[in-house]
Amino acid sequence: MKVAIASDHGGIHIREEIINLMKEMKIDYLDIGCDCNSGSVDYPDYAFPVAHKVASGEVDRGILICGTGIGMSISANKVNGVRCALAHDTFSAKATREHNDTNVLALGERVIGPGLAREIAKIWLTTEFLGGRHSKRIEKISDYEKSTL
Numbered sequence: 001m002k003v004a005i006a007s008d009h010g011g012i013h014i015r016e017e018i019i020n021l022m023k024e025m026k027i028d029y030l031d032i033g034c035d036c037n038s039g040s041v042d043y044p045d046y047a048f049p050v051a052h053k054v055a056s057g058e059v060d061r062g063i064l065i066c067g068t069g070i071g072m073s074i075s076a077n078k079v080n081g082v083r084c085a086l087a088h089d090t091f092s093a094k095a096t097r098e099h100n101d102t103n104v105l106a107l108g109e110r111v112i113g114p115g116l117a118r119e120i121a122k123i124w125l126t127t128e129f130l131g132g133r134h135s136k137r138i139e140k141i142s143d144y145e146k147s148t149l
Contacts, residue, residue, distance in 0.1 A: 050062040
C-alpha cells in the first residue's frame with residue numbers, strides 16, 4: 001500500500017505523527033507537505049494534489065490533516081473517485097473503511113490529540129472494505145460521478 005499524506009499549517013504535528021506511524025508499519029508514503037515555514041497556507045492547495053493522486057491510482061489512499069479536518073474533507077471530496085471521510089473516533093474510522101470503502105482520511109489536529117490520531121489512522125489503514133451489500137452503494141456513487149462529468 002502507498003499513501004499520500006499532506007497537511008496545512010494547522011495539521012503539521014499530527015502529520016508527523018502519522019508519518020512516524022506509517023514508517024513503523026512499513027507503509028510506503030508520499031509526503032506532499034506543507035513545510036509551513038512561511039506561516040498560514042491554504043488547505044485546498046494540499047488536499048487537491050493528494051486527492052488527485054488517489055483518484056488516478058498513483059497511490060492507494062490519502063490522509064489529510066488541517067485544524068478541524070473539515071476543509072480538507074470538503075476539498076478532497078470535490079475530486080471524482082475520492083471518498084474522503086472525516087474521522088475523530090476509532091469507530092468511525094473503522095466504519096468508513098468497512099462500509100464506505102473510503103480512500104482518503106481527514107483528521108483535525110485542533111480536535112484530537114496525537115495519540116488518538118495514531119489510533120484512528122492505524123485502524124483506517126488496516127481495515128478492509130467488507131463489500132457485499134455495501135458494494136452497490138459505492139457503485140451508485142461512482143455511477144453518479146460518471147454521469148456528472
